[in-house]
Amino acid sequence: MVSTEVKNVAAHMDMDRGGAFDFSNCIRNQAMCKMGAKAPKLTSTGTTIVAVSYKGGLVMGADSRATAGNIIADKHCEKVHKLTESIYACGAGTAADLDQVTKMLSGNLRLLELNTGRKARVITALRQAKQHLFNYQGYIGAYLLIGGVDPTGPHLYMCSANGTTMAFPFTAQGSGSYAAITILERDFKVDMTKEEAEKLVQRALEAGMHGDNASGNSLNLVIIEPKETVFKGPIVPEFCKRPEPNDLVYKFKTGATKVLKNKTFKYDIIESMDISH
Amino acid sequence: MWGETFDDFESEERELAVAKQNFMHEPANMNFTFPSLPLGIQPVEFMNSHFGATAAKNMKFRKGTTTLAFVYEPATPADKGGIIVAVDSRASSGEYISSKSVMKILDIGDRMVATMAGGAADCQYWTRIVAKYCTLYELREKTPITVSAASKYFANALFGYRGKGLSVGSMVAGYDKKGPQIFKVDSDGDRCSLKVCSVGSGSLNAYGILDNHYKPKMTDEEARKLGLRAIMHATFRDSGSGGVCNLCHITPTEKIRLPPMDVSKLWYEFADELGRDIVYDPRE
Amino acid sequence: MSNFTGITATMNPLAEMAQFKQNMREVAASPEWRTSKLIERQRWNPYSMEGGSTAAISGDNFAIVASDTRMTQNDINILTRDAEKIHVLNDSIILSTSGFYGDVIQLRKVLQSRLHKYRFDYRADMSADLCAELLSRNLYYRRFFPYYTGAMLAGIDENGKGAVFSYDPIGCIERLGYSASGAAEPMIIPFLDCQIGHVTVAEDYEKPPLTIERAISLMKDAFRGAAEREISTGDKIHLVIAEAGKPIVQKFLPLRED
Numbered sequence: 001m002v003s004t005e006v007k008n009v010a011a012h013m014d015m016d017r018g019g020a021f022d023f024s025n026c027i028r029n030q031a032m033c034k035m036g037a038k039a040p041k042l043t044s045t046g047t048t049i050v051a052v053s054y055k056g057g058l059v060m061g062a063d064s065r066a067t068a069g070n071i072i073a074d075k076h077c078e079k080v081h082k083l084t085e086s087i088y089a090c091g092a093g094t095a096a097d098l099d100q101v102t103k104m105l106s107g108n109l110r111l112l113e114l115n116t117g118r119k120a121r122v123i124t125a126l127r128q129a130k131q132h133l134f135n136y137q138g139y140i141g142a143y144l145l146i147g148g149v150d151p152t153g154p155h156l157y158m159c160s161a162n163g164t165t166m167a168f169p170f171t172a173q174g175s176g177s178y179a180a181i182t183i184l185e186r187d188f189k190v191d192m193t194k195e196e197a198e199k200l201v202q203r204a205l206e207a208g209m210h211g212d213n214a215s216g217n218s219l220n221l222v223i224i225e226p227k228e229t230v231f232k233g234p235i236v237p238e239f240c241k242r243p244e245p246n247d248l249v250y251k252f253k254t255g256a257t258k259v260l261k262n263k264t265f266k267y268d269i270i271e272s273m274d275i276s277h
Numbered sequence: 278m279w280g281e282t283f284d285d286f287e288s289e290e291r292e293l294a295v296a297k298q299n300f301m302h303e304p305a306n307m308n309f310t311f312p313s314l315p316l317g318i319q320p321v322e323f324m325n326s327h328f329g330a331t332a333a334k335n336m337k338f339r340k341g342t343t344t345l346a347f348v349y350e351p352a353t354p355a356d357k358g359g360i361i362v363a364v365d366s367r368a369s370s371g372e373y374i375s376s377k378s379v380m381k382i383l384d385i386g387d388r389m390v391a392t393m394a395g396g397a398a399d400c401q402y403w404t405r406i407v408a409k410y411c412t413l414y415e416l417r418e419k420t421p422i423t424v425s426a427a428s429k430y431f432a433n434a435l436f437g438y439r440g441k442g443l444s445v446g447s448m449v450a451g452y453d454k455k456g457p458q459i460f461k462v463d464s465d466g467d468r469c470s471l472k473v474c475s476v477g478s479g480s481l482n483a484y485g486i487l488d489n490h491y492k493p494k495m496t497d498e499e500a501r502k503l504g505l506r507a508i509m510h511a512t513f514r515d516s517g518s519g520g521v522c523n524l525c526h527i528t529p530t531e532k533i534r535l536p537p538m539d540v541s542k543l544w545y546e547f548a549d550e551l552g553r554d555i556v557y558d559p560r561e
Numbered sequence: 562m563s564n565f566t567g568i569t570a571t572m573n574p575l576a577e578m579a580q581f582k583q584n585m586r587e588v589a590a591s592p593e594w595r596t597s598k599l600i601e602r603q604r605w606n607p608y609s610m611e612g613g614s615t616a617a618i619s620g621d622n623f624a625i626v627a628s629d630t631r632m633t634q635n636d637i638n639i640l641t642r643d644a645e646k647i648h649v650l651n652d653s654i655i656l657s658t659s660g661f662y663g664d665v666i667q668l669r670k671v672l673q674s675r676l677h678k679y680r681f682d683y684r685a686d687m688s689a690d691l692c693a694e695l696l697s698r699n700l701y702y703r704r705f706f707p708y709y710t711g712a713m714l715a716g717i718d719e720n721g722k723g724a725v726f727s728y729d730p731i732g733c734i735e736r737l738g739y740s741a742s743g744a745a746e747p748m749i750i751p752f753l754d755c756q757i758g759h760v761t762v763a764e765d766y767e768k769p770p771l772t773i774e775r776a777i778s779l780m781k782d783a784f785r786g787a788a789e790r791e792i793s794t795g796d797k798i799h800l801v802i803a804e805a806g807k808p809i810v811q812k813f814l815p816l817r818e819d
Binding site: 027028031034035070212244246258 | 577580581584585588589592612636637638639744756761763764765766775777778779781782785789790791792793814815816817818
């Protein structure tokens with residue numbers, strides 16, 4: 001009686017979008033949280049990502065820290081995702097969602113390129129991303145900077161998790177974006193040279209990594225131009241290095257662990273293989 | 278010039294009485310009151326939201342315990358009998374062990390102790406208040422306070438803050454003119470006299486051992502071992518308890534505090550005693 | 562299901578199941594995404610959390626207190642890189658705190674004025690033992706509106722020995738050999754347990770004695786390790802060393818700043 005009632009309400013809410021994500025545990029999980037359970041933590045890339053367009057190209061960059069709560073889960077996480085040869089995406093938000101969305105995008109864009117025999121356009125990548133994300137109403141926590149160079153020139157777009165998109169000459173995203181955008185706003189000029197743009201992105205990223213707890217460790221850059229794409233990184237800024245080594249050496253000699261009991265098992269070796277290489 | 282008169286003697290008595298009135302009178306209600314939250318904010322709800330399950334790790338209050346106490350009579354003339362109080366030493370903030378060396382047997386007087394279960398700070402504070410009352414009582418009345426009276430004062434103090442979110446589960450144990458006594462007192466205002474008693478998250482496990490092995494007449498050695506064993510088994514199965522086992526033996530003449538025993542070492546000792554293999558082997 | 566933590570079987574299974582079904586109905590009737598999340602935010606919240614960590618070690622005739630100097634807002638934004646989290650109250654008492662900085666300042670003020678009055682009344686500085694009890698009481702007096710702080714008090718006690726006292730927000734007091742508090746507490750404590758408490762090594766294994774030099778090195782390494790993996794710990798180590806019969810020494814050492 002009770003369970004059918006719950007089911008009816010659940011069906012009425014039309015959560016099942018068929019063939020995509022399975023939402024059947026949503027209600028149950030919330031009820032469990034109400035009972036006092038704590039939901040598992042997601043790894044999120046509290047991030048600084050920066051992109052700047054310049055004369056004939058685009059520089060994008062990201063830091064490399066992934067956090068779970070207040071713990072650094074990954075010091076060398078790759079946040080610059082390749083979509084095609086000349087389109088890249090930097091992501092902020094939930095790490096798993098970003099990986100999946102960018103993987104899907106790169107697959108679809110490659111198929112498109114093969115079908116049409118032409119290079120994919122940046123706007124295509126953007127449209128695919130926003131339509132996918134809008135479908136899930138922000139529940140896929142992917143905040144993307146999509147940028148690249150195509151026959152119509154360099155393009156830079158921002159796509160938020162609920163599907164909002166905007167075009168920019170330069171922008172920063174993620175928790176460190178406030179610090180990063182100050183550098184960009186001050187020093188951005190139209191039609192910069194490649195070197196200037198690269199320096200600017202690096203400085204903006206360093207500001208984000210310095211001023212934001214959830215960004216740091218090292219930075220990666222990608223410089224996209226019509227003829228070639230250069231990937232630079234990981235670059236470790238001076239303030240991200242350990243200023244001093246440890247004072248003491250922590251090594252335990254044999255015998256540090258108390259042995260409670262010894263037991264020997266004998267096996268007959270029937271087959272062996274070389275695992276030295 | 279002035280001879281000593283009966284009047285003078287009387288006034289001296291009166292002075293003494295006045296001094297008694299002024300300096301050793303019944304502890305007056307403190308004019309201190311706890312600062313409270315702004316009007317309309319519910320204290321219990323407020324505390325839960327900031328220091329409860331969702332709070333940051335080190336902002337949760339320390340709690341979690343197994344404590345036990347029992348009364349026994351000496352089995353042989355060589356034994357002393359009395360009360361055994363045994364406790365673990367873990368304080369946890371949520372799932373985090375914030376301390377593994379808490380002393381949960383708090384002194385109230387020379388012959389009386391209170392155990393600490395529930396909110397650690399609550400127990401420590403209110404035990405102090407009770408201890409102060411008992412000391413003043415002894416000075417005033419020139420006789421040690423009974424366990425019954427001390428525990429009643431304790432229970433009344435807690436009852437005054439009922440519903441405000443205090444969390445105390447204490448056993449007041451001691452020897453007085455009526456013999457060995459244990460009173461269980463908690464923050465709801467409950468107070469009852471018991472012979473065998475256990476309080477805390479691991480109390481069910483401790484009761485299991487206590488009820489199985491408790492005899493009204495035991496040797497001192499047996500009784501102490503029973504206390505240790507009950508605490509050890511409780512810490513083994515209850516995640517809120519652990520650390521070392523602190524044991525206090527209150528005999529008719531003295532209060533003996535035994536050195537702390539590591540419960541994991543105790544486990545190996547007991548396993549040895551039973552001849553049980555400590556290495557886990559799924560094939561066996 | 563196994564990833565959900567915090568479920569404890571406190572009710573009997575039938576009542577628990579009934580409660581769970583009731584919750585299912587309630588949640589289904591107004592799921593999270595249909596209710597305003599603002600309702601949650603509107604609760605009165607007088608506290609904030611400024612991150613950072615502190616730790617203290619006591620030895621035979623010394624006490625060492627350290628903290629980082631970063632102050633953080635909402636776990637993310639850095640407010641300042643040289644916050645003062647260790648407060649030297651007199652020649653033998655050091656207060657170190659983490660938590661809500663407003664309460665930290667208030668607590669320091671209360672203690673300082675009490676110490677001042679004590680000096681006025683008794684013509685002597687208060688000892689660390691007394692101050693420890695005083696702090697415990699003052700924390701408990703705010704039982705129903707607590708200070709949002711994880712406090713530690715360290716110093717040289719009446720017998721010239723190093724002392725560290727650790728507290729919970731409402732004044733549960735304990736004297737320990739070493740302690741930590743703050744965001745990196747769960748990282749620093751196991752390290753100190755291993756290196757000072759020697760709880761993880763066999764009994765007959767060699768255990769180096771805790772000299773003041775070793776304690777200082779351990780303290781530095783603990784914070785260097787914490788800064789590697791904890792986001793709100795960094796910038797500088799503030800090291801305060803109290804040795805019996807000597808004036809208190811304060812030092813600042815660099816930490817990574819990202």
